[in-house]
Amino acid sequence: MVQAMKIYTDTLPPTAEITGRPWGLVRAAIDPLLAVAVYLAALRVFGAPFRQDDLVILTLSFVLTFPGDLPFRRFSAAAAGRLLLQWLKVAAGVSFFWTAKSMLLNSGFQPDGNVVATWLIGAPLAQFLMHWASPRVAPLLFPLYPQAKVVIVGANPVARRVAKLINDGEAEGQRFMGYFDDRSIRRLGHGGVRSVIGRIPEVSDYVKSHGIDTIYIAMPMTTQPRVVSLLESLRDTTASIYFLPDVFIADLIQGRVTTLAGLPVVSVCESPFNSTAGAIKRVIDLTLTILSLPVVLPLMAIIAILVRATSPGPAIFKQRRYGLDGKEIVVWKFRTMTTLEDGDTTYTQVTRGDSRVTPLGRFLRKTSLDELPQLLNVLGGSMSLVGPRPHALAVNEQYRKLIPGYMVRHKVKPGISGWAQVNGCRGGDDLDSMRRRTDYDLAYLRSWSLTLDLLIILKTIKMIVLGDKRAY
Structure with a gap:
């Protein structure tokens, strides 16, 4: 069966983003700033002056590539394809500017042709090499940035999937500490036992004593009283709390969460081309x-x-x-x-x-x-x-x-x-x-x-x- 397969490793569903982390801003700016750096380097190599049109090109490229969203913990053919598509957009944007200026202002394109050609080839190549090397370099840099400590309440298949995403580096800036679950080792089964660090009533004390930043609750809604009790016990902590609803009982097509009149709605089967x-x-x-x-x-x-x-x-x-x-x-x-x-x-x-x-x-x-x-x-x-x-x-x-x-x-x-x-x-x-x-x-x-x-x-x-x- 192919139903559970991933076409791209990059399309793994991300966990909730941790906002305000320095690495998030750095990651978003690396690709655009590298494109700017290659252009400025090309100007220097060819001895060309910096003109107004050069500033327009740099602005266009920064806007079209920011925020950079390519992964830094892995590299794949999918990532290379996304990088190529991104630079096709940049080239199209520059061409559109060139054409519009010529037609509307009756003014030619002023930048040095050698500089632009070198940049259109050199910038994506530099980004390609950086992302290719990033699986080896990025893990050395992550300890320099604060990481959010994460615990998951419940050790069901959805929780284990999210834990694997974090451990595999799919949610940069997060560090998985362990599960909390009341079930016995026999009921949990192989694979979810080693990381269970306590029972659900112990979550609040653990969060406060270990400085936990994020809590994912992966408990079924049939246990609503236990969920309410857990939320009450967490009211005096500063941790961010997210629900991980187990909606994977259905075969989701373009599954996502939206709102209808202020109410959360989970799409189960939706066209990707809306x-x-x-x-x-x-x-x-x-x-x-x-x-x-x-x-x-x-x-x-x-x-x-x-x-x-x-x-x-x-x-x-x-x-x-x-x-x-x-x-x-x-x-x-x-x-x-x-x-x-x-x-x-x-x-x-x-x-x-x-x-x-x-x-x-x-x-x-x-x-x-x-x-x-x-x-x-x-x-x-x-x-x-x-x-x-x-x-x-x-x-x-x-x-x-x-x-x-x-x-x-x-x-x-x-x-x-x-x-x-x-x-x-x-x-x-x-x-x-x-x-x-x-x-x-x-x-x-x-x-x-x-x-x-x-x-x-x-x-x-x-x-x-x-x-x-x-x-x-």
Whole structure:
């Protein structure tokens, strides 16, 4: 099963932030200040004067990179991707300023071109090297800053998850001291016993005698009287107190806490593309699709001619599938088979050596070039470049009853490529294959980010170039 997997180590849910700690401000400013330092160094190396436009560039870069939120205790491909995306934003901001000044003020761009080029390459490289080295350097620096002492009341799975986050350095500035729990060693089980430092009635005295800064309460709401009693005993301490509700009995999709008329509301299943995120994703879809058209349209014309010339039938194959919110859409593909099957009532999955697939169709499917007409679906708004792959109607109706959470895939627009496809989950309509594909799709919804979309696009390009062994 893939449901519990993390796509990125950076997407571990953070514990409550400790505000006012010096390390928090330092961490937020390191990346922006490093970018400024590289620019000033480039000015010195090239002997260029510091002009007004240089100040504008430095201000833009600082605003677009502050606060720095990349991790300093670990480094991963995800962190590198986020760094690259951040500098694409900076380059876009500088380009926009350059264009706007030229058009509106009829004034050229004054900074030294060598300085700007060196900075756009050198600053992200310097940040990359710093974050790459940070897992070795950061632990040496943390003792220089005050650390909040943390205890957790309750030793259930949620509490252990938070303790692991703190011990792994996911909550910088916090130091886990131990659990308080009334249960016996036998009931606690292996893994939660060694760090139990007392029983719940002892929390208040321990907090006061050991200068505890933060308390996480991981007790179920069914023990409300005990929670109330605990809170009463902590009223004469200065520790910050947070609840860790055990909402993980459900498979959360974009779980978060919001408010409704002043009341706390926990989202259990929500689209990651509400409001701003959805608009950004749509802009990226349109931008990348439009930029690809000068190359893609001639290629599509050649493929269409070859399809018509090598087998009887239309060049484009249309099939009804489920899109956003489970509504029917028409998906376009190049025809790769001798038969046209809408898939509304029955659908026969293509298998290895399937006689229905034409020789040209086999090549198109292996390279995923048969999916190119779906760029028109993206332009029309019924699909996205990245998202769960849409299935034929008959497949949806079959598996929505067999796989829990299957229809949650339709909380977002279907994609030309997806997290499941770039992880080898393409083809196969048996229950295990469909369940595994669904697990990857739900993991994508939980962990969505622009960096993840960029990673999937890059992996898809690699598959197009090298071919997909699971495509028949």
